[in-house]
Amino acid sequence: MQTELSKQLGVEHAVFGFTPFPAVAAAISRAGGFGVLGAVRYTAPDELERDLDWIEAHVDGRPYGLDVVMPARRVEGVTEADVEAMIPEGHRRFVRETLAKYGVPELAEGEASGWRITGWMEQVARRQLDVALGYPIRLLANALGSPPADVVARAHDRGVLVAALAGSARHARKHREAGIDVVVAQGYEAGGHTGEIASMVLTPEVVDAVDPLPVLAAGGIGSGRQIAAALALGAQGVWLGSLWLTTTEADLHSPALTRKLLDAGSGDTVRSRALTGKPARQLRTEWTDAWDDPHGPGTLPMPLQGLLVAEAVSRIQKYEIDPLLGTPVGQIVGRMNDVRSVRAVFDDLTRGFEQAVDRVNRIAGRSGQ
Amino acid sequence: MQTELSKQLGVEHAVFGFTPFPAVAAAISRAGGFGVLGAVRYTAPDELERDLDWIEAHVDGRPYGLDVVMPARRVEGVTEADVEAMIPEGHRRFVRETLAKYGVPELAEGEASGWRITGWMEQVARRQLDVALGYPIRLLANALGSPPADVVARAHDRGVLVAALAGSARHARKHREAGIDVVVAQGYEAGGHTGEIASMVLTPEVVDAVDPLPVLAAGGIGSGRQIAAALALGAQGVWLGSLWLTTTEADLHSPALTRKLLDAGSGDTVRSRALTGKPARQLRTEWTDAWDDPHGPGTLPMPLQGLLVAEAVSRIQKYEIDPLLGTPVGQIVGRMNDVRSVRAVFDDLTRGFEQAVDRVNRIAGRSGQ
CATH class of the missing domain: 3.20.20.70 (Aldolase class I)
Structure with a gap:
């Protein structure tokens, strides 16, 4: 080819x-x-x-x-602090309340969030x-x-x-x-x-x-x-x-997430602003639904949304909170049905x-x- | 082939x-x-x-x-009359007000609506x-x-x-x-x-x-x-x-609509419930925007929406009201840039x-x- x-x-x-x-x-x-x-x-x-x-x-x-x-x-x-200061308190409260609703534990003291807005x-x-x-x-x-x-x-x-x-x-x-x-x-x-x-x-x-x-x-x-x-x-x-x-070579650090990817059909993704503030296709979860709900606070523009949810996403991933657990992935996820080597x-x-x-x-x- | x-x-x-x-x-x-x-x-x-x-x-x-x-x-x-009776008055008023806002004339006495829900x-x-x-x-x-x-x-x-x-x-x-x-x-x-x-x-x-x-x-x-x-x-x-x-062989009865199709890019369509109540891709217009507006009354389920808008769509088409004039068409419209024979x-x-x-x-x- x-x-x-x-x-x-x-x-x-x-x-x-x-x-x-x-x-x-x-x-x-x-x-x-x-x-x-x-x-x-x-x-x-x-x-x-x-x-x-x-x-x-x-x-x-x-x-x-x-x-x-x-x-x-x-x-x-x-700086990241300047961006932090632009996030409305109502949005921070919505994150706290949503995590609390699903009983998502806190990260340990000093434990870094796995995904940082600073990469952007x-x-x-x-x-x-x-x-x-x-x-x-x-x-x-x-x-x-x-x-x-x-x-x-x-x-x-x-x-x-x-x-x-x-x-x-x-x-x-x-x-x-x-x-x-x-x-x-x-x-x-x-x-x-x-x-x-x-x-x-x-x-x-x-x-x-x-x-x-x-x-x-x-x-x-x-x-x-x-x-x-x-x-x-x-x-x-x-x-x-x-x-x-x-x-086999991928390192998602989450058996639950791998299983969700293997089980998902082509209709189980959504193009949502939940992750970064710009439309990105990802697994549809109760987390994306919460952000896309017209009765919720809605998402913030990039880069605010990413900074707002970074710690929450790390907690959801670390503790594998099933209804909230997602990842960016395309509609082809419907054909990803077994774990095999890259080769x-x-x-x-x-x-x-x-x-x-x-x-x-x-x-x-x-x-x- | x-x-x-x-x-x-x-x-x-x-x-x-x-x-x-x-x-x-x-x-x-x-x-x-x-x-x-x-x-x-x-x-x-x-x-x-x-x-x-x-x-x-x-x-x-x-x-x-x-x-x-x-x-x-x-x-x-x-019957069609049974379906007609299920349409809320607020939605009928929204149709009248939207048509009035754009100065869309009435059909002539006894003139049939070109598109009838009964076909469905x-x-x-x-x-x-x-x-x-x-x-x-x-x-x-x-x-x-x-x-x-x-x-x-x-x-x-x-x-x-x-x-x-x-x-x-x-x-x-x-x-x-x-x-x-x-x-x-x-x-x-x-x-x-x-x-x-x-x-x-x-x-x-x-x-x-x-x-x-x-x-x-x-x-x-x-x-x-x-x-x-x-x-x-x-x-x-x-x-x-x-x-x-x-x-050349198509008979849209509307030079304005043909021109809109020729001018449209692949990003100028929308998947909207405005026409029938089920999502259908069509040219994006101020008409589809009005129905898709979260501050508007929203669309009705099929077949109510089609019946609700049938006469309005006929009037918009007959009088070629440019900002409202649309038709079902796919994203390929971006490549429909001249009028040629089917052959x-x-x-x-x-x-x-x-x-x-x-x-x-x-x-x-x-x-x-």
Whole structure:
């Protein structure tokens, strides 16, 4: 499965796997794809360094990349405390009351919240970047908007391609103007932050909008059939995130959450502002319902919502409070029904792709080919 | 573009075109596809007879089908007047006030509303069916749920295949249990009534759920690339509705509406209950905004909402009140940018399909084929 982009990056298959877990990223690259480590959870540079060292030691020399969250507009001198001060007391009370209603225990004294809003702030993303550019990463992806011009320039100086996610053709054209090399077209069905245009419509629209830049299709892809579909739509590869969450190498730290993912159907996700303040697809839970309830206080804008709920989300995850327990995941969760190794998942993708190509050739009357 | 289903129906290409316009249906069949006439607007059997006669005279002996709206559960003895009586006065006032706000003129004395809720009622659908089974239709599609068992039996007695739309795998399995022959998987991005699962995820899910029944992919399809994608996903054909609205043969009776369709982008539709009481994708307008406004009265359940707004919609269409003027259409509207003949559109689809197959073969390393 070779496109110009996969050749340029030196990978066997044009399958890009986004994951917060170093072991998954390395396994994707070893399997012949391109592993991309999500850096948002690394607030301490030495932790990122430790995990990139681990990847280097386990990737067998295969190429890999890093995904950061870096806003194009710089907000000077704003601290987490400044942002904290902007959160209304009524919203804090709603968090306390909802947690109390479900009997969610407190974290232990001095125990850090596992997920920190600071990962979303530019100064942290820049420290991540300083670390990452010391490693032979081949691709730097930015999850929200185009990265700042100096970051694009630094990456290019080191021969690192820059990718950015887009949910519309307009958004994609802005990336091209910002000097981005690869656009990830993130369809409505995708996990995490996403727009309202579904992949079937979005992928070719973005392909045509930024031609000749390469486009990766994201959203709704978890089988070889879907990879073949995305490539037929004009993508130069696919970008898969959700599918790896239930692999052996993933480290969710929560058997209850893994079971929820295995049990969920394609209709069990919701596009909600509950997690960050911007619409992001995730498992639908009583927690997302509470935030999406028109009779509740509603969500706050990014980055306030993320800061507001960070500690609560950590508590829900740590104590595995079932009705509230969720995670960002796409509609493809309906097909994540067993725990398998990254290699087994990857081999299914490539085998399924070949079968889908056979099928389309038969329909097109090229069955002898 | 040949699948088992297209061979069974005797068509050259597995492209099914749904349309309310006889001239479009006939042109699709003449071009090598399978035209399906939407019957919901025919409240008088003789009008349907007249239009089916016209199709017979213009289809050059090619196969075609009919789409009705027939509920599986029969509601005995309910008249339109009974339904009218269930509409709250506050909702009627909201319609009057909204129309007055935009200065929408009244219809002339005795002038019929162009769109009647009665087309959605079973007794009308049965009269349509009695007429249709007198013609050599090859497929009978039902837009909402499985048709009643006796209707399926009558169709099968005459060698007519029965198709039904589904927005989920569960829904599709119910169709199979009801003896349906063909399932149309209607993705989130589709125009008209639709669920929340996007085509990229829905199509393979439905294919696997009803295997070996044939599945047609609907939603987001308006180019050869998208046809190739749908077939890669496992569909035995595609079901296109929106794309024909801006063809030369379409008869929207409204230059303003045609212009709105040509100008709209993929982000200019909304999934709203404004038209019928069930979620249906349509152009987003100030009319849909008024019904979707949390500070408004909200919509009524089907069939009350359709009956409530029928006359208003006719007035908005007749007088082309621009900010309120809309129509059911899918996200593919972003690619409907000029008025062309059905033949020209169809030829683009088949040519684009061949190019997409070439592209996928190159990526799969089968370029010599």
